[in-house]
Amino acid sequence: MEQLSEKRYPANPKDYKLYEEIGEGVSATVYRALCVPLNEIVAIKVLDLEKCNNDLDGIRREVQTMSLINHQNLLRAHCSFTADQSLWVVMPYMAEGSCLHIMKTAYPDGFEEPVIATLLHEVLKALVYLHGHGHIHRDVKAGNILVDTNGAVKLADFGVSACMFDTGDRQRSRNTFVGTPCWMAPEVMQQLHGYDFKADIWSFGITALELAHGHAPFSKYPPMKVLLMTLQNAPPGLDYERDKRFSKSFKDLVGNCLVKDPKKRPSSEKIMKHPFFKHARSNDYLTRTILDGLPPLGQRFRALKDKEAELLLQNKQLGDKEHLSQQEYIRGISAWNFNLEDLKTQAALIQDPGGISNTDDSDTNKKHNDGCDEDDFASKLTSSEKDEFHDLQTVEGSLTSTFPVHSLQALKGCFDVFEGEEDATSPILKKPDTESMFQLQSSSQVENSDSRLNNGVVLERKLSSAKSVSAPGQRPRFLSGPLISELGVSSKKVVGDGERSEMLQKNQSEGNYSGTYRQMKEPIAANVHELEEGAEGRYVQHKGRFKVTSADINAKGTSTTNCSANTGASTNSTITPASILPSLQYMLQQNIMQREQIIKLIRSMEQMSGQNMELSDARSSDLLQVPATSRERELQAYMATLQQSIWNLVEELRRMKIRNTQLEQQLNDLTNKENDKLQNQDKETSR
Numbered sequence: 001m002e003q004l005s006e007k008r009y010p011a012n013p014k015d016y017k018l019y020e021e022i023g024e025g026v027s028a029t030v031y032r033a034l035c036v037p038l039n040e041i042v043a044i045k046v047l048d049l050e051k052c053n054n055d056l057d058g059i060r061r062e063v064q065t066m067s068l069i070n071h072q073n074l075l076r077a078h079c080s081f082t083a084d085q086s087l088w089v090v091m092p093y094m095a096e097g098s099c100l101h102i103m104k105t106a107y108p109d110g111f112e113e114p115v116i117a118t119l120l121h122e123v124l125k126a127l128v129y130l131h132g133h134g135h136i137h138r139d140v141k142a143g144n145i146l147v148d149t150n151g152a153v154k155l156a157d158f159g160v161s162a163c164m165f166d167t168g169d170r171q172r173s174r175n176t177f178v179g180t181p182c183w184m185a186p187e188v189m190q191q192l193h194g195y196d197f198k199a200d201i202w203s204f205g206i207t208a209l210e211l212a213h214g215h216a217p218f219s220k221y222p223p224m225k226v227l228l229m230t231l232q233n234a235p236p237g238l239d240y241e242r243d244k245r246f247s248k249s250f251k252d253l254v255g256n257c258l259v260k261d262p263k264k265r266p267s268s269e270k271i272m273k274h275p276f277f278k279h280a281r282s283n284d285y286l287t288r289t290i291l292d293g294l295p296p297l298g299q300r301f302r303a304l305k306d307k308e309a310e311l312l313l314q315n316k317q318l319g320d321k322e323h324l325s326q327q328e329y330i331r332g333i334s335a336w337n338f339n340l341e342d343l344k345t346q347a348a349l350i351q352d353p354g355g356i357s358n359t360d361d362s363d364t365n366k367k368h369n370d371g372c373d374e375d376d377f378a379s380k381l382t383s384s385e386k387d388e389f390h391d392l393q394t395v396e397g398s399l400t401s402t403f404p405v406h407s408l409q410a411l412k413g414c415f416d417v418f419e420g421e422e423d424a425t426s427p428i429l430k431k432p433d434t435e436s437m438f439q440l441q442s443s444s445q446v447e448n449s450d451s452r453l454n455n456g457v458v459l460e461r462k463l464s465s466a467k468s469v470s471a472p473g474q475r476p477r478f479l480s481g482p483l484i485s486e487l488g489v490s491s492k493k494v495v496g497d498g499e500r501s502e503m504l505q506k507n508q509s510e511g512n513y514s515g516t517y518r519q520m521k522e523p524i525a526a527n528v529h530e531l532e533e534g535a536e537g538r539y540v541q542h543k544g545r546f547k548v549t550s551a552d553i554n555a556k557g558t559s560t561t562n563c564s565a566n567t568g569a570s571t572n573s574t575i576t577p578a579s580i581l582p583s584l585q586y587m588l589q590q591n592i593m594q595r596e597q598i599i600k601l602i603r604s605m606e607q608m609s610g611q612n613m614e615l616s617d618a619r620s621s622d623l624l625q626v627p628a629t630s631r632e633r634e635l636q637a638y639m640a641t642l643q644q645s646i647w648n649l650v651e652e653l654r655r656m657k658i659r660n661t662q663l664e665q666q667l668n669d670l671t672n673k674e675n676d677k678l679q680n681q682d683k684e685t686s687r
């Protein structure tokens, strides 16, 4: 347990002096700042509430939930309060920033094993604590592992954390996970039966790989591809050849965490006992090895932004993403989040005009077995946009063997980009009454009232759709850009770094790119999915979490051509990888539902046939657990057997019918004979 601070952190923006920017997340910008009355340097995370489409009750609940959190490896907020439309979260300043930033600056190929063991050990302590208290962090990644100058390590960002004991709405929110796909556990993506703290174990395993390689597996691919790869491929891991420098125990640890079946993943407590952590060292060790000589955080952040800006310009000139330096292209993604539930809802709302696709490309069902090796994919996927899209269509085909293709077409029409004047599409969300919610949650005040509401403010990830923040004295700005807000790329919240690069390149050739989908059910939410003001004063309407702005990526002010503004029934024929994601989600759902239908069918057929081939519950769940291809094969075999027995039965029935007809005939004959006999007898008698 960490000692609670006795200091009173003021809950007034006037008491803080914002210095340089030190980080940008999906939902906020983080500044180094001075708490004037205490003369103490702090970090302040600023979130725009007006543009949030999150329910404020949810935020309040998160704040309350986090009041129970108190651990040396978890970053607690000193206080939080609202200022204008923003929520300010005052936190301890972790002077070395996140592990992601440290890697980007000085360790692009990842850390050495003892460093990784030390970092992961600290993170694991935080997870053991969280899980022990019934919480799921849901966003474990290098970008959320913060390090202080003394080597102290804290897990930050409870933006998406959830309580496992919650019920009702909160429970439901666990089925509407919004996170960063690279770190997302398969069961979270699938959303079949919800998920639990084991999802954090998966993310922990991915984070281990991230720390080892400098980037998370699949981080250079767009979200849709990440989803597919995570669901279809063997879990990523440390390769025996490529990762020779790492020990067997590290490989084993990663292997333990990255098991697709959450039931087979160990708990955080169990992992704590893994021999790998014998390699963990002290905080001091981190200071000596990785922190020594690093420039100040603000400076590093600035440099990274500049580097990224430069890279984008370079790419623009080259005009081909294959020219991207892998090193630069592969970077951690804390940049795009999406709400699967929204996608599902959207997909479900699409009317299917009927028709079954006959697509039956068995080749496309073959499983990628690259494990952690992304390069196979890279060669295939980065050859050209056309190839990439063809590849996606192929996958799409594999998922749509019995899927109504019209839905897909309909979905494609739902992706649009709109550029226009702000007043044409201004958000209409009422300004939330947030003052009362967050005000005066300084640690001392809360401690005095024994509620300890001074903790890390936890916001639903849905806040990720909030973008613009106006720090006092600053013009409204994007939070969505990557490290290049000055270039006007305003998509940080929604696209991954890799994807962003791809998209930006598309912008060069095609104008706008959008994976945005139309909010069909919730007009208000659609409006809240807002209009953003680009750094260069351009506006893009967002109608969902997937979005890429039309913002000018040219630092020198060169305008990019923007493609079709699109309203109402979309006529946008540009099909983008991101635009297919909802379709894929939908198809996945359909696929699962179809499998369930087949299982039901098999059961009823078995009953009909009277054969002892009962498909037990265990069997059905097995069918749902094994990889799709083998599951399908198994089902096909079942279907073949059943079909055979049906044919046998039909044949039997046919024979019986004939027999029945013959018997009927005989009976008729007999009856006729009998009748004749009787008639004759009657005649005889009457004579």
Ligand SMILES: Nc1ncnc2c1ncn2[C@@H]1O[C@H](COP(=O)(O)OP(=O)(O)OP(=O)(O)O)[C@@H](O)[C@H]1O
Pocket: 022, 023, 024, 025, 026, 027, 028, 029, 030, 043, 045, 075, 091, 092, 093, 094, 095, 096, 097, 098, 100, 101, 139, 143, 144, 146, 156, 157, 159, 334, 335
């Ligand atoms: N207390 C802090 N001290 C120092 N740097 C911080 C602090 N909090 C955040 N940062 C920096 O700001 C970055 C952005 O933080 P933030 O929590 O907003 O987003 P994120 O975790 O990267 O992304 P996401 O919003 O997807 O969780 C972090 O990655 C980190 O580098």
